[in-house]
Amino acid sequence: MTTPGQAAGLSMLPGEILLHIISFLEPHQTTNLQLVSKGFRNLARDDNFWRSRCLQESTFIQAVEHSRLFRQKAVEPSALDSPQQGIVGSYPSSNSNIPIDDGAVGGTPATVLVRTHLPRSTEARERERVRIMANWDPSFPSEHVSWYEEYIQRHGPVVINWLEQSDIRDSSGTELLEARGVALYRPDSPQGNEDSCIETLLAVSPLDDGSVCLWDVNGTKGKRGAIVAKSRAGILFIDGPGADNSRRSKRVDSGVTECVSVDSHQHRAYFAVQGHLIEVDLRRLSVVGCESFPFSISALSAANPTVPLTVGTSLGIYLHDSRTRKTTRNDPFETIDDFDRMGANDFYQRTLRRIFDDEPLPPYAPLAQPGPLSILHLERPGLADLSDDIYVAGRFSNILHYDRRTFPSIKDTIYSGARLCSLASLPYPFSVLDNELRRRGQMSLDQVENSKTSAGGRTLIACGEYNTKGSLEVAQRAVRRGVHLCINARVR
Known part of the structure; x- marks a missing residue:
C-alpha cells in the first residue's frame, strides 16, 4: 500500500x-487517475499522450506495414522467406523520452509493435516515428483538437442519453408531442467554446402543438437533457392556436429535415412551416416575424447575422434578410402591449397587406427540378463569418453553386449522380492525391505540412443515397488565379 509520503513523492516527479x-x-485506469488531484487531471488529459493512444489503437500502422511488405514482395519475392524479416519498430508516444523496444513481440497497451524495415539508429527511427505520426494525424495546424475527447469518441462505449419528453396533460390523459427538426443554440458563446462541456448549449425544436421547446444539452442550467423553456402552444400555426390545426397541411412538414435554423448572435430562430418562414425571439419565446413564400419550404441554410438566410422551396431558392423587413406606422400590432400576444397569424395578415404594395418582389432562382434538401453557406478562406458561395443539394443529380453577389444567376454545378440530403464543409484544403499517399504513409514531413497549409483551400462534404446505398462525397474547392477548381472523391 502506498503511504501519503510516497504519493506526495510520486507527484513531485x-x-x-x-x-x-x-x-x-x-485507459479506464488513466481516467480514474484524474480524480486524485487537479495536477493529475491535467496530466492525464495530455494531448500528446491521448494522440499517441489514438494512433496505437487505430489500424493505420498495420495498414502501413502491409503496404510496405506488399511493395517489398513485388520487388524481391524471396525477401520474405529469409530469417531476417525486418526490425520491429514501435510508435508508443509523441514523447521522445519513451524508449522504443527493438526485440519484443508483444508489449504493454502503450506499446505498438510494427514489423517494418526501419533504420537501427535511434535518431533515424525517431524521425520515422514522427513521419508516420504526421501521415496519420487528420487534424490541421489551426484546428483545435482535444485528443482526450477524440479518444472517447473513437474507442469509448456508445451511450445514448434521451432528452426529456415533452407532453400535454389534460383531463383525457397525457399526449406525447413529437419534435419536428432540431438546431443548436449557444446563448452565451455564439462562436462556440473550446471546452464544449461547460458552455451553455440548448437544443431548439418545434413541437406538434405549434410550440417551441428548449432543452439543456450540457446540463449547465440544471439536469442534462431537461426542458428549460417552452412557449405557449400554437404560436407557429398560421391560423392561430384556436383554429383547427389537426391537419398535416397546417403543421411542420415531417419530410423536411432542415426546418430549423438558429442565429445565436441575434437570439433568433427560424422555422419552416409549410410555405411560411416564422421568426421567433428565443429570449421571449414569441413570434417576431413571418414571411410567406409561393411554394412549400423544404430546406433552410444556417443563420448568420452577417449574411441573409437562404430559403429553399420546392421550386425556387430565395434570400431572406430580416433586417430589410418594413413596418407600417399605423400598424395596430406595433404597440408594446400587443407584442407578446402576437403569433404567426398576426404576422401572416401583415404579410398579406404587403402584397398590394408597389415594392418589387425579391429576386429568386428557379429550379428546373424540385426538391432541395440541404443548403450550405461555404465560408470565405480565413473569414468564418462571411460567405459568398451558396451550395444547394437535393433530389437532383447536381450540386448547384450560386454566388451571392450575382444571385440569382447560377455560377456552376458539381455532378454527383446521387440523391443528396445533407451538406457540410471544412475550412481546410483537401487533396485526393495527398490523402491517398498519407493513407499509405508515404509522405514526408514537408509534404504533409504543404498539403495542410495550402492557401485558399476548402472542402465540401455531401452525403446521400446512390443506387439504394449510402454515398459520401468529398470535393476540393480552391481558387487559383481567379478560377474556381473542383476535384471530387466519392465513397459509396
Missing part, C-alpha cells in the same frame, strides 16, 4: 516520467 508511468495503465 517530472511530467515526462509520470506520463511514461501512466502509459502502462489501461
Whole structure:
C-alpha cells in the first residue's frame, strides 16, 4: 500500500516520467487517475499522450506495414522467406523520452509493435516515428483538437442519453408531442467554446402543438437533457392556436429535415412551416416575424447575422434578410402591449397587406427540378463569418453553386449522380492525391505540412443515397488565379 509520503513523492516527479508511468495503465485506469488531484487531471488529459493512444489503437500502422511488405514482395519475392524479416519498430508516444523496444513481440497497451524495415539508429527511427505520426494525424495546424475527447469518441462505449419528453396533460390523459427538426443554440458563446462541456448549449425544436421547446444539452442550467423553456402552444400555426390545426397541411412538414435554423448572435430562430418562414425571439419565446413564400419550404441554410438566410422551396431558392423587413406606422400590432400576444397569424395578415404594395418582389432562382434538401453557406478562406458561395443539394443529380453577389444567376454545378440530403464543409484544403499517399504513409514531413497549409483551400462534404446505398462525397474547392477548381472523391 502506498503511504501519503510516497504519493506526495510520486507527484513531485517530472511530467515526462509520470506520463511514461501512466502509459502502462489501461485507459479506464488513466481516467480514474484524474480524480486524485487537479495536477493529475491535467496530466492525464495530455494531448500528446491521448494522440499517441489514438494512433496505437487505430489500424493505420498495420495498414502501413502491409503496404510496405506488399511493395517489398513485388520487388524481391524471396525477401520474405529469409530469417531476417525486418526490425520491429514501435510508435508508443509523441514523447521522445519513451524508449522504443527493438526485440519484443508483444508489449504493454502503450506499446505498438510494427514489423517494418526501419533504420537501427535511434535518431533515424525517431524521425520515422514522427513521419508516420504526421501521415496519420487528420487534424490541421489551426484546428483545435482535444485528443482526450477524440479518444472517447473513437474507442469509448456508445451511450445514448434521451432528452426529456415533452407532453400535454389534460383531463383525457397525457399526449406525447413529437419534435419536428432540431438546431443548436449557444446563448452565451455564439462562436462556440473550446471546452464544449461547460458552455451553455440548448437544443431548439418545434413541437406538434405549434410550440417551441428548449432543452439543456450540457446540463449547465440544471439536469442534462431537461426542458428549460417552452412557449405557449400554437404560436407557429398560421391560423392561430384556436383554429383547427389537426391537419398535416397546417403543421411542420415531417419530410423536411432542415426546418430549423438558429442565429445565436441575434437570439433568433427560424422555422419552416409549410410555405411560411416564422421568426421567433428565443429570449421571449414569441413570434417576431413571418414571411410567406409561393411554394412549400423544404430546406433552410444556417443563420448568420452577417449574411441573409437562404430559403429553399420546392421550386425556387430565395434570400431572406430580416433586417430589410418594413413596418407600417399605423400598424395596430406595433404597440408594446400587443407584442407578446402576437403569433404567426398576426404576422401572416401583415404579410398579406404587403402584397398590394408597389415594392418589387425579391429576386429568386428557379429550379428546373424540385426538391432541395440541404443548403450550405461555404465560408470565405480565413473569414468564418462571411460567405459568398451558396451550395444547394437535393433530389437532383447536381450540386448547384450560386454566388451571392450575382444571385440569382447560377455560377456552376458539381455532378454527383446521387440523391443528396445533407451538406457540410471544412475550412481546410483537401487533396485526393495527398490523402491517398498519407493513407499509405508515404509522405514526408514537408509534404504533409504543404498539403495542410495550402492557401485558399476548402472542402465540401455531401452525403446521400446512390443506387439504394449510402454515398459520401468529398470535393476540393480552391481558387487559383481567379478560377474556381473542383476535384471530387466519392465513397459509396
